[in-house]
Each structure stands twice: as structure tokens, then as C-alpha cells.
Amino acid sequence: MECEWKPDEQGLQQILQLLKESQSPDTSTQRSVQQRLEQLNQYPDFNNYLIFVLTKLKSEDEPTRSLSGLILKNNVKAHYQNFPNGVSDFIKSECLQNIGDSSPLIRATVGILITTIASKGELQNWPELLPKLCLLLDSEDYNTCEGAFGALQKICEDSAEILDSDMLDRPLNIMIPKFLQFFKHSSPKIRSHAIACVNQFIISRTQALMLHIDPFIENLFALATDEEPEVRKNVCRALVMLLEVRLDRLLPHMHNIIEYMLQRTQDQDENVALEACEFWLTLAEQPVCKEVLCGHLSQLTPVLVNGMKYSEIDIILLKGDIEEDEAIPDNEQDIRPRFHRSRTVAQQHEGDGIEEDDDDDDELDDVDDTISDWNLRKCSAAALDVLANVFRDDLLLHILPLLKELLFHPEWVVKESGILVLGAIAEGCMQGMIPYLPELIPHLVQCLSDKKALVRSITCWTLSRYAHWVVSQPPDTYLKPLMTELLKRILDSNKRVQEAACSAFATLEEEACTELVPYLAFILDTLVFAFSKYQHKNLLILYDAIGTLADSVGHHLNKPEYIQMLMPPLIQKWNQLKDEDKDLFPLLECLSSVATALQSGFLPYCEPVYQRCVNLVQKTLAQAMLHQSQPDQYEAPDKDFMIVALDLLSGLAEGLGGTIEQLVARSNILTLMYQCMQDKMPEVRQSSFALLGDLTKACFQHVKPCIADFMPILGTNLNPELISVCNNATWAIGEISIQMGPEMQPYIAMVLHQLVEIINRPNTPKTLLENTAITIGRLGYVCPQEVAPMLQQFIRPWCTSLRNIRDNEEKDSAFRGICTMISVNPGGVVQDFIFFCDAVASWVNPKDDLRDMFYKILHGFKNQVGEENWRRFSDQFPMPLKERLATFYGV
DSSP states (O other), X not given: OOSOOOOOHHHHHHHHHHHHHXXXXXXXXXXXXXXXXXXXXXXXXXXXXXXXXXXXXXXXXXXXXXXXXXXXXXXXXXXXXXXXXXXXXXXXXXXXXXXXXXXXXXXXXXXXXHHHHIIIIITTTOTTHHHHHHHHHTOSSHHHHHHHHHHHHHHHHHHHHHHTSGGGTOTHHHHHHHHHHGGGOSOHHHHHHHHHHHHTTTTTTOHHHHTTHHHHHHHHHHTTTOSOHHHHHHHHHHHHHHHHHOHHHHGGGHHHHHHHHHHHHTOSSHHHHHHHHHHHHHHHTSTTHHHHHGGGHHHHHHHHHHHTSOXXXXXXXXXXXXXXXXXXXXXXXXXXXXXXXOOOOOOOBSSSSOOOSOOOTTSGGGTTTTXXXXXXXXXXXXXXXXXXXXXXXXXXXXXXXHHHHHHTOSSHHHHHHHHHHHHHTTTTTHHHHGGGHXXXXXXXXXXXXXXXXXHHHHHHXXXXXXXXXXXXXOTTTTHHHHHHHHHHHHTOSSHXXXXXXXXXHHHHHHHHGGGGGGGHHHHHHHHHHHHHHOOHHHHHHHHHHHHHHHHHHGGGGOOHHHHHHHHHHHHHHHHHSOTTXXXXXXXXXXXXXXXXHHGGGGHHHHHHHHHHHHHHHHHHXXXXXXXXXXXXXXXXXXXXXXXXXXXHHHHHHHHHGGGGHHHHHTSOHHHHHHHHTTOSSHHHHXXXXXXXXXXXXXXXXXXXXXXXXXXXXXXXXXXXTSHHHHHXXXXXXXXXXXHHGGGGGGGXXXXXXXXXXXHTSTTOOHHHHHHHHHHHHHHHXXXXXXXXXXXXXXXXXXXXXXXXXXXXXXXXXXHHHHHHHHHHOGGGXXXXXXXXXXXXXXXXXXXXXXXXXXXXXXXXXXXXXXXXXXXXXXXXXXXXXXXXXXXXXXX
């Protein structure tokens, strides 16, 4: 630079004064400091003062200098593109000159500043940065080397992708071999930085690293027993990632790696142990897991089980010594955001209820929610869970002897870990556990009244993992005692136990469904009492338990005495909550389930609920439009309000059926839906298509005038990349076609090709396949001339996807459609006739006229091909199919 920039003494003193004041604990002081800092941003050289304090003003104390750098970092984030050239050049050169400052705090601050500038797309405009940092690594001065490495590690973390692109002329080709040289450096901090840098490039299989994979692995092995925990941690992390990406390179050394990881999982340093424990989780996902691990199970099992005990620090963090805390209000920071699961329309299957592919509700995440931090206990439990799924009952050989000791241990911490083990293996070892359950379940039910709250809470979770078995036994044996005790725990005086019991009860509800009907009064009594007792966080879980109850018992809830118990507290909460309160989400979800279950019983409450939902949608859309036109003035709305409101409207339409008609007539819901269907957020579209389908069923007279506007939008959303959006759009098209009848004809071309494409795609999820098949069938039912010519292109996947769903209205209309199309285009089914036979046989009792249609087609085909050919053809049938067709259709 031609002339070195010098600060003005008076200006410098002012800024130092500000920096000092900003460290004051008083909030009003801080606020005025914030404002003054904002104003100073108007002076072009304000940022020069900040870098000057950070790098040149050695007389000042470190916290003040560091703070100056962090304020500069925030300015870079917010305004970097407006910095004059001179200022940004000055900042860059100061950073590079001072990366080796003697203070670790200042080095780290300079490193953060460098990374922030680099991440503003400046790696291209600062070509000397990477070469200079790499050069500084070779410095004799430890501080310089360590500072440069710190900055490089942050850059590798922040900008891994761009470092591996052609934009920068592939610097990694030089950087990675350079990093590998430092694995043997004398300073543990440097060794640790070096591994951490390389680790950033494993998962993306970066070419530059793959070329050096063997030296990298050799170097890792050399550091296996490093005395520095941070180095061991990074070695473990590298091996876990390599397991996913380059298993081929680890396999020859697998025996030694497993032995090593067994040691590290027991490392004195919990961070190292946690990284190592991840290894078992990752290994369980690999096909080779069984063969490489079977010889080590006897060593690994006790190590994982041991890791599942609460550490002293866990118990302190969990306030495990405070037994009664129900009166202490929740700390609002502890309440994790809930994610709303939007409505996805699904078919009922043979067997029971709707089979969801996503029932991970009882995952190990629910264990000790409040330290939602991932820790050794959770990781060990998760590893045991996945390994139980790999080894099944072979794992029990090693677990059972340990369990005997744990479950009856006098120390509560040990006993608690045993109960957790029992829950962790529930899914994988269920078969092998069955003989022990008749004595274990009563023992666990007793543990529900243990004097330690942490034992009571884990027992709730473990029992929920065996709920399926409990429900399969005669109700008085286990279900009744379990339910009685769980309901007591819902009213426990400890908040963690309340939470665990509520979650466990929701799982039990899903498994037991209508088995709960005899106990409904008793259950509702408890849940309603909990309303008056719960603090904020558990209230949200209570809504969920009530919604799940409604889903599980359905119309059995529709009795005046139950409605009298349940609705007043729900409506009271509904009236208390403001439109901007996120607690509306779980309450709206809960009401949506309740409305669907109560049907006509919900009528007295539906008008205010309906109105508010429409308002929430309208408000959110208005806010979104304001934000779009003036982003500086208005912030973006939280669209979850709109999504949850649309879902509750769906619940109302489904529950109330035709009686919703007058509410729809008096509102602008269809106009709002038209906007929601075009929203750029997929979840909004997903929920609006569900509502469209439900309104189509409930009051088509109001939907019909909009069909010409809606159909093209539905057509463009048949994109299977967004499964749930596509699924709900497909379902809505099917419902519309049933209502439209032959008038559907002009719209067939907009949707048919996409639907046929979806049904023929490999790996399409079951729910989407079934809905697609039903909709194709329904389109063919109302417009056979338009759809039948394509019969041959979809008949086979159509038949295979509908053979497992229950007899119902949707299946009925779809099969009528297929029969009608076969009569229009019989040639289209000839090659795949065996699949049609199989699909027909999947009906338990079709309506008489549908059975006649089947009869005609089967006999028509048989007569067409002749007795001899039919015999040869039907000889390929599996026996049950042969018998069913003979019994029901006489072929």
C-alpha cells in the first residue's frame, strides 16, 4: 500500500470506549452500543479502526481486541460488498500478517475473520490467500503455523465444495499432500488440525484425497494411540467416515480396526468414546457387518451396555436428584420446535389400520429428551438397537447374561441402564425375547413406581417398545395393568416422567386402537386432569396423546359424555392462544384428529374453528405477499400456520362431510386454496391438495366452478420427486373425476401421461403407487374411451399395486374402471392377464355388480382361448389363487 492508513486518535478513543461499554451486562447500555455501531457503519474507514484495534493495538486487553474483530466479522457478513477497495485490501493484509499473533484468542479471531471474508465468494478474489496460508504452515514459529492451520481448518469446513471445483484451479491437489505431511508434527494441536482438514473431504469422495487414500490411512494408523485426545477423536471420526466411503480400503485391516475401536469406545475422554461409538452405528449399515463383527460380539456387547449407564455429569445435567418438579415452570429455551407432519392420503391395507412407512416415533431420540445433545449413552443405545436388527437373536446370547445382573441390581443407575438395554433390543430381538416377556413385563410395570424418577421415565419408554406384544395378549393379562400404571405416570409429580409416560401412552394407543374403547372414560379422565397440571412443554405432548387417541378409537369417541369431558379444555386453550402462538400447531393437529373422530359430534364447535383456520390461511398469504413486494419492510411469515390450518380444515371436511357445505358457502376458502396450490413451498401445496380432495368429497357443488382453474395446477404437480405433493395431487384428481363423471374428458390429457409414467417408475413408494393406480382406474371409469387405449402400458403395475389394499369405495371405483377399460380394449390386458386374475382374487367381498363384471371378463377370456389353453394358463397359478378363482368365479 502506498501510504499506511493511520487512525485518528480521537476516533480511536471513541471506538475503544464503545467496545468497553459493549462488554457491560446492562441490556440498555448494550442496546445503545448496538445503535451507535450501526451508525458508525456509514463511515468508510470505520472498519479500518476495527482491524487496527484487533491486530495493531497490542496495548489493549485481549477481550477488547477480539471483540473488535468479531464486530468487524459481522460487518463483513452484512456489508462486505460495500467496503471500499482500500479498506478491504487493508483488512486482508492485516489478517495475513497477524495470523501468528502470540495470543491464541487473537489468532482464532483473525482465523474467523479470514474465513468469513473467504466465504463471501472471496476465495476467487483473494488468490494469494491459500498459497500464503500453506506457506505459513512451514514457518519456524509455532504460533504462525498453528494460526494458519486454524484458519485453513475453518476454510475447509466452510468452503469444502468450492475448494474442490475448477473455479479455483483445484488447490486441493497441493493442499491435501501438504496436510498429510503434518500428521507426524511434534505438536498435538497441529496434528489434530491436519487430520481435521483432511476429514472435511472424505464424505464427498474428493478426487484429490482419493488419490492419496493409502498414505492417508497409513498415517491414521500411525496416530492410533496418540496421547492427545483431540487427535484420537479426529482419527476415530476419519475411520467412521471411511467406513461409509472407502470400505474396500479398510477391509484388509478390519480385524485391527475393530479391536482399536473397542478400545476407543472405552476411552477415558468421553468425546473420543463418542466418536468411536459412532463406528458401530455406521458399521451396522454395511452389508459386511455380520461377517466382520460376529467374532467380536462377545467383546462389543458389554462395552455398549456399559456405555448406556448415566455418567455423573448426565445426572447433574438432568437434575436427576430432583424428584418433584411439576410446579416449576419450564425454561422456554428447552422447548424444541415440533415438526408438523402434513396430511398424506394413504390407503388402508389388509390387517389393521393404515401402514405408515414412517413410524419412527419411538426412536431412541425419545430417551432423555432434555439433553438433546448426542452423548455416549444415546449413541451406545442406538448402536445396540441397530446391531440387534442385524444380529437378531444371536445378540441375545451375549445380552441375556448381562441383563439378569442389571435389571435386579441394587444401584438405581445400573438398573436404569438395564431397562434401557431391554428397550434398545426390543425391535431386533423381539422373537427371542417373547419367552421372557411374561415375567419381564410385570417386573417393568412394577418399575413404573420406582422411587427414582429417571427409572420411572426410562421404564415408560421401554414398555412402549413392547406395546405390540402386550396388545397381542388377552387384555386383562398385561394391557390393563400396564395402562393403569401408565395413566398414573401421566400424572406423576416429575415432569420428565410425565413426558415419557405421555409419549409411551401415545405409542400404546397406536398399537391398541379399539382395544382401548372399554377404558375410554378412565383414559379421558386422566388426560383431562393432566391439562390442569402440566407445564408448557408437556402440554404440547399431551395434545399429541389426545390426537393419537382420537385417531386410534375413531367414532367410538363420539359419545356425549366423552365430548363433554374432552372439548371444554381444548376449546379453552384454543381461545387463549393468539394467532401468532406456535402452540397452535400441536393444538390444531390434535383438533384435526378429534374432529375426524367425532364427526357430527364436533358440529357445535366447528364454526369458530373453521373461521379461525380460514383467517390463519388468509393472514399468512397476505403477509407472504407483503414480504415479496417489500422484503425490507415485512418479514417472511411462518407458513406452518397456514399448513396446519389447511390440515385442520381437511379434518373438518372429512369429519363433517356434507354439513361443512354452509361454512364453505360463506367463506372465500376456494380463492385462498387456489393461491395455496401455487405456493412455492411444497408442504403448503401438499396440504392444499389434501383439502381439495376432502372438499370435493364433502361439497362438490362449491368446488366444481373452479375445476378449470385447478386441474392444470394439479397436472403440473404430478412430479414424483416431491412424493407427498405428488401423492395428494394424484388422490385429489381421482376424487374430482368421480364427481365430474364424463365431464372429466377435457382434463384427461393434462394428467394421464404423468400418472402412467409414475406407476411404471422403479422404487416409487407404496402409498404413491396405490393412489396412482386408484386414480388411473377412476379416470378410466368415467372416461374409458380416453384411457383404455393406454391399458397395456399400466395394467401390470396397476394390478400388483392394488392387490394388498382393503376392500373399500376407492378400490371399488378403481376396479370398475379397469373392467370398463378391458371391455373397451380387451387386447390391452391379454399379455398380463395372470396379474389381473391375481388382483381380482384379492377382493374379499366385492359388490354383486362388480363381481358380475369380474365373472364376465374371466369367462370371456376363458372362452376366447379355449378350454385347453385355459388349463395350461391356469396351471401357472399358485394354488391359493387357483382355489379362490374356482370357488368364487367358477373358472
